[in-house]
Amino acid sequence: MNELPSRKTLPRLDESLLKHLPPFSRLERREIRAILDQATSRRYDVGVAIFDEGAVAERFFMLLDGYVRVVRITPTGEQVTALHIPAGQLLGIAKAIGKDTYPATAMTATDSVVLSWPTRLWGRFVSEYDGFSTETYKTVGKRLGELNNRIVEMATLQVEQRVANAVLRLINQTGRKVEDGIEIDFPITRQDLSELTATTLHTVSRLLSGWEKQGLVQSKRKRITVLDPHALVVLSQG
Amino acid sequence: MNELPSRKTLPRLDESLLKHLPPFSRLERREIRAILDQATSRRYDVGVAIFDEGAVAERFFMLLDGYVRVVRITPTGEQVTALHIPAGQLLGIAKAIGKDTYPATAMTATDSVVLSWPTRLWGRFVSEYDGFSTETYKTVGKRLGELNNRIVEMATLQVEQRVANAVLRLINQTGRKVEDGIEIDFPITRQDLSELTATTLHTVSRLLSGWEKQGLVQSKRKRITVLDPHALVVLSQG
DNA sequence: CAAAATCTTTGTCCCAGCGCAAACTCCGGC
DNA sequence: GCCGGAGTTTGCGCTGGGACAAAGATTTTG
Structure with a gap:
C-alpha cells in the first residue's frame, strides 16, 4: 500500500x-x-x-x-x-x-x-x-x-474451492508482486477469509496449512503470499 | 395466474x-x-x-x-x-x-x-x-x-432454515390465498426449490414431507400451500 | 519486559445433509 | 385406458467440515 x-x-x-x-x-x-x-x-x-x-x-x-x-x-x-x-x-x-x-x-x-x-x-x-x-x-x-x-x-463449490477462489480474487484485485510470489496487499486474517467464504477460521487455517505444506502459498500472521497461482486455479476448479 | x-x-x-x-x-x-x-x-x-x-x-x-x-x-x-x-x-x-x-x-x-x-x-x-x-x-x-x-x-443458515425462508419469500411475493392457507402462485418443483436454496431435491423433499406431517404445509406435485406461516417463520429463524 | 490481547494451529468428535439407489405417483398423450 | 416421462418419496451409508477445546505464536500495551 x-x-x-x-x-x-x-x-x-x-x-x-x-x-x-x-x-x-x-x-x-x-x-x-x-x-x-x-x-x-x-x-x-x-x-x-x-x-x-x-x-x-x-x-x-x-x-x-x-x-x-x-x-x-x-x-x-x-x-x-x-x-x-x-x-x-x-x-x-x-x-x-x-x-x-x-x-x-x-x-x-x-x-x-x-x-x-x-x-x-x-x-x-x-x-x-x-x-x-x-x-x-x-x-x-x-x-x-x-x-x-x-x-x-x-451454491456449487466445496469449501476448499471457495477459499482458493477468494484468495485468487484477492490477489487479482489487490495483489502485489513480491520476491517469490504475489502477496495480498493488505492484512487479512483467517477469520476474514472465513467470513468471505462462509466457513470457519479453523477450516481456513487447516486449508492454508495444507497448501503451505504443498508449497502453494506461504503465510504469516495476517499475510498471505501465493507462490503457485496456477495450482490454486486448478484447486479452485474442483 | x-x-x-x-x-x-x-x-x-x-x-x-x-x-x-x-x-x-x-x-x-x-x-x-x-x-x-x-x-x-x-x-x-x-x-x-x-x-x-x-x-x-x-x-x-x-x-x-x-x-x-x-x-x-x-x-x-x-x-x-x-x-x-x-x-x-x-x-x-x-x-x-x-x-x-x-x-x-x-x-x-x-x-x-x-x-x-x-x-x-x-x-x-x-x-x-x-x-x-x-x-x-x-x-x-x-x-x-x-x-x-x-x-x-x-453463509449463516442451515438448509432447513434456508428452505423455509425461500418458501416464505415466495408466498410473500407471489402468494395467493386459498381455502386453508396461502399457495405459491406458480408451479414449483422440489428441484426448483433446491436450486434456490443451494441444496438437493432430495433434501427439499424430505423437509417438505416433514413439514407436511407437522401440518405446516401441504403439497402436491408442483404445488405448495403454506398452512401455518408463523410456524415457518419460527423455523426459519433457527 | 512482562502481561494481555490477538491470531494461528492442531486434535478429536460428530452429525447435517449429500450421493446413490430404488420404488412410487401423478399426469398427459396416443 | 395404457404407457412413458416427469416429479416425488424414502432408505442407507458416508464424509466434509463444523463445534469444541487447548496450546502456541506473535504483536501490542502498560
Missing part, C-alpha cells in the same frame, strides 16, 4: 487525484476543481466503520487509497463479507440505487483515505458531470455481478 | 397495462401510447428462456404477467437460481448497469407475457421519460439487496 500522510489534514487536494478515476475521467480540470473543493477528505485507521448499515446516507464516498470490506451483520452477530472494494471506486452510493440508508456496513481493511460529499450533491453530480452516472452504474453492475458469482460459488 | 390469450398477437395494447407500473406511472397517456407503439408483445410458455446469459442484449423487457427465474448455469451444468422476478418489473436491463450482454439467463417459471423494446431505445427512455430511470435504479437496488440477503443466508 502506498505511504500516505497520516492523520493530519492532507495538503490541498490535487486534481490529479481524481482525473484518472473513471467517474471523473471525462471531466475538465475546472470541474474537477469544483468537485474537490466540495469534498471532505479523511483518513481512517484499519478496522473502523466508514458508515453503518441502516444509517441515513448523509454522504457518499470515493475511496482514494486502501481497501474496504462491505460487510453485513446477522441477527446473531456473525459477520458476512459481501464485497471487497479497492481504491478508486465510489462507495456508499445509496442514492444510486434509490435508497436513503446504507444497505451494508463499510469497514476499512487497511488504513484508508476517503473523499466524501454530502448526499444532496448527488443529483448535481449525476446531471452535470459527463460520464459520472454511466460509470457509476457500471460500478453497480460490477458489484451485482460479483454478488451473483459468489452465490453461484457458494 | 390470469388467463391470457395464448400465442396469437394480443389485441391492441391498452395504456392501462403500463400506467400503474412504477417505471411508467408518472407518464402521460400520450407518452405511454408512444412507448406501447414501439413495444413488441410476446407470450412465452413455462420453462423457456427469454434471453440467455452472455447473449448480446438486443432488447429489454417488461414482464406483464407471470414469473421469471433468473438463473445461472455453472461450468458443470448445474443451475443456480439467483432471483425470482414477479410481474410488473423490468428485466434484461443490461444497459442500466453498463453491460452489452445479459448477465444471466431468464427462464419463465410460468406462462408469461412480456413486452420488449430494442436496446437502442434505452437511452431515450432514460432521458425522456420522467421517473423512468429513478424507478429502474430502485429495481436494481432491490435486486442487489436480495442477492445480498441470499449470500448472508447461505
Whole structure:
C-alpha cells in the first residue's frame, strides 16, 4: 500500500487525484476543481466503520487509497463479507440505487483515505458531470455481478474451492508482486477469509496449512503470499 | 395466474397495462401510447428462456404477467437460481448497469407475457421519460439487496432454515390465498426449490414431507400451500 | 519486559445433509 | 385406458467440515 500522510489534514487536494478515476475521467480540470473543493477528505485507521448499515446516507464516498470490506451483520452477530472494494471506486452510493440508508456496513481493511460529499450533491453530480452516472452504474453492475458469482460459488463449490477462489480474487484485485510470489496487499486474517467464504477460521487455517505444506502459498500472521497461482486455479476448479 | 390469450398477437395494447407500473406511472397517456407503439408483445410458455446469459442484449423487457427465474448455469451444468422476478418489473436491463450482454439467463417459471423494446431505445427512455430511470435504479437496488440477503443466508443458515425462508419469500411475493392457507402462485418443483436454496431435491423433499406431517404445509406435485406461516417463520429463524 | 490481547494451529468428535439407489405417483398423450 | 416421462418419496451409508477445546505464536500495551 502506498505511504500516505497520516492523520493530519492532507495538503490541498490535487486534481490529479481524481482525473484518472473513471467517474471523473471525462471531466475538465475546472470541474474537477469544483468537485474537490466540495469534498471532505479523511483518513481512517484499519478496522473502523466508514458508515453503518441502516444509517441515513448523509454522504457518499470515493475511496482514494486502501481497501474496504462491505460487510453485513446477522441477527446473531456473525459477520458476512459481501464485497471487497479497492481504491478508486465510489462507495456508499445509496442514492444510486434509490435508497436513503446504507444497505451494508463499510469497514476499512487497511488504513484508508476517503473523499466524501454530502448526499444532496448527488443529483448535481449525476446531471452535470459527463460520464459520472454511466460509470457509476457500471460500478453497480460490477458489484451485482460479483454478488451473483459468489452465490453461484457458494451454491456449487466445496469449501476448499471457495477459499482458493477468494484468495485468487484477492490477489487479482489487490495483489502485489513480491520476491517469490504475489502477496495480498493488505492484512487479512483467517477469520476474514472465513467470513468471505462462509466457513470457519479453523477450516481456513487447516486449508492454508495444507497448501503451505504443498508449497502453494506461504503465510504469516495476517499475510498471505501465493507462490503457485496456477495450482490454486486448478484447486479452485474442483 | 390470469388467463391470457395464448400465442396469437394480443389485441391492441391498452395504456392501462403500463400506467400503474412504477417505471411508467408518472407518464402521460400520450407518452405511454408512444412507448406501447414501439413495444413488441410476446407470450412465452413455462420453462423457456427469454434471453440467455452472455447473449448480446438486443432488447429489454417488461414482464406483464407471470414469473421469471433468473438463473445461472455453472461450468458443470448445474443451475443456480439467483432471483425470482414477479410481474410488473423490468428485466434484461443490461444497459442500466453498463453491460452489452445479459448477465444471466431468464427462464419463465410460468406462462408469461412480456413486452420488449430494442436496446437502442434505452437511452431515450432514460432521458425522456420522467421517473423512468429513478424507478429502474430502485429495481436494481432491490435486486442487489436480495442477492445480498441470499449470500448472508447461505453463509449463516442451515438448509432447513434456508428452505423455509425461500418458501416464505415466495408466498410473500407471489402468494395467493386459498381455502386453508396461502399457495405459491406458480408451479414449483422440489428441484426448483433446491436450486434456490443451494441444496438437493432430495433434501427439499424430505423437509417438505416433514413439514407436511407437522401440518405446516401441504403439497402436491408442483404445488405448495403454506398452512401455518408463523410456524415457518419460527423455523426459519433457527 | 512482562502481561494481555490477538491470531494461528492442531486434535478429536460428530452429525447435517449429500450421493446413490430404488420404488412410487401423478399426469398427459396416443 | 395404457404407457412413458416427469416429479416425488424414502432408505442407507458416508464424509466434509463444523463445534469444541487447548496450546502456541506473535504483536501490542502498560
